[in-house]
Amino acid sequence: MTARWRIALATLAALLAMVLATLWFLRNFERVPEQVALPAYGEPTYNPLYALRETLRRDGITAESRRTLDLRAMQLQPGDSVLMLDDPRTLAPAEAGQLLDWVQQGGHLLLRVPEADPERDGDATLLGRLGIQPSDVPPRCQPWRVKGQDEHSEFCRGHRFTLAAPSSAELRWGDAHDATLAHARLRHGNGRVDVLSDMDFLRNGSDERDTGLRDVPHRDLTRLLLAPNYGRGTIHLVYAVQAPSLWRTLLGDGWPVWLPLLLALLAWLWMRSQRFGALLPSPREERRSxxxxxxxxxxxxxxxxxxxxxxxxxxxxxxxxxxxxxxxxxxxxxxxxxxxxxxxxxxxxxxxxxxxxxxxxxxxxxxxxxxxxxxxxxxxx
Structure with a gap:
């Protein structure tokens, strides 16, 4: 057998092996589509109300997200709504007074009640001016039923509160046996103030347990809370009353930059610092005349x-x-x-x-x- 015939037979054998391997692979494996949830990136990673803003915009509502409460930039109008996710006690008295004046003209303010703190609670705070007092009662759930949906439990991790004048509330949602509330809607002039013990259902859903606005009951409850000025003006979503600390941001998020620079600086200081003790033997002195x-x-x-x-x-x-x-x-x-x-x-x-x-x-x-x-x-x- 010549060399040409040997090469031809080897080529045929290789092609036959490739065909058999392809047939075996196609017979034993099947292409199946699979959906994989990718981790969040961009604005949803730092804006917990991003999903709520996009949902409102798809519904034709003008919605804006803000990290901090900037009344001068917001230029609030009587038909607007402001949802504050952070602790309202951190507001300055002047800002609290401006918010209440705006609510009195027809605005709608939504607040979250923080944990009770005797040193920070007082009549001068925004909650104190509205007659809201955080309670020390342990958190517990409130049932929420929507027609055609399974029963939900809301405000399970929220901090209960009481009202100085319970009769001033248009809506109240809580337990009658201890007079603590999970939600209340107060009338203030021509506007309204909704006070909630918890706003977790408004946040971006992160997993199967924390579904956020993907659940129909959560969307129904959100629509109920935004009802007073829904469709009349702009809804401002303030997800952090106070800006995050610069040093905390640098230490927590900027370490890929400052850690190599710090190591380089320490290495340079070590190279330039005075050494104690000779690392190399001293040169021999001339001893001959x-x-x-x-x-x-x-x-x-x-x-x-x-x-x-x-x-x-x-x-x-x-x-x-x-x-x-x-x-x-x-x-x-x-x-x-x-x-x-x-x-x-x-x-x-x-x-x-x-x-x-x-x-x-x-x-x-x-x-x-x-x-x-x-x-x-x-x-x-």
Missing amino acids: LLEHVRASGEHLHRYGKTPLLYAAMRQAFLARLRRRAPLAAALGGEAQARAIAEHLQLPPEQVRTALQAPASRDDAALRERIALLIRMRNQL
């Missing part, structure tokens, strides 16, 4: 047969001084120079002639003798 260096250099040259260099260096040093001290003798050469140097130094000419002649390369005694003579003659100049 100049004479020791000269002797060591000479021994090195002598060991490697470079003794003529030592003699030449000494002879050049002698001649350099001779040119400065006796230039006439330095200008001469040969025998005349030797006699002139001998007369100048008062030395035998033979000794001078010997000092100026290079010794043999391996004659250490002659080398030492000539270098000694050159040193003595140089010192005498």
Whole structure:
């Protein structure tokens, strides 16, 4: 069988295997659509009343969301409604007075009663001016029935409250045996104030247990609460009376930025800080004198047969001084120079002639003798 036939058979076998694998996969698996709930992102992650606003807008109602209560920017009109999700006791007395004046002209205000706090409750607060007093009664549910729907229980985690003048309430919803209420609608001038112990059913639904406005009973109850000015003006949804703390936001949400910067700053400070104790050994101090260096250099040259260099260096040093001290003798050469140097130094000419002649390369005694003579003659100049 040739190589071409072997390649063809291998290709056919591979194609057959791919076909069989495809048939097995299609026979044992079936494509089924599946809906997966994605986590919330964007505005619904920080605005708990986002679903309520979008529901109202789809119903043709003008609805606006605000993080804080800004009366100047809101420009409230008599037919508007304001729903406040946060603690109304944090409002300043001036803001509380402006809200009540607006309600008296025909506005509709919805408030949530917070937990009782003797230090914060008082007649000067917005709740105190309306005659509302938070109660210490433990939270309990209120049944809510809608035709065609299962029975619901509302306000299960809310804080009950009492009214200073129960007769001023148009609507009351609570327990008769302890006079505490879960909801009340008060008339204030031409407007109305709805007070609720809990607004969890108005928030965005997060799971199967917290369905929010996806439940028909919750939508029905919301429509009942917004009824006084529904369709007449703008509904302002204030989901945080106070702006979140800048430092808390930075610490909680900004750590992917400030934590690497902090680590980089600490690393830079560690690199630039003063160290205690040497990380590297101290450099060795020079312990040899100049004479020791000269002797060591000479021994090195002598060991490697470079003794003529030592003699030449000494002879050049002698001649350099001779040119400065006796230039006439330095200008001469040969025998005349030797006699002139001998007369100048008062030395035998033979000794001078010997000092100026290079010794043999391996004659250490002659080398030492000539270098000694050159040193003595140089010192005498």
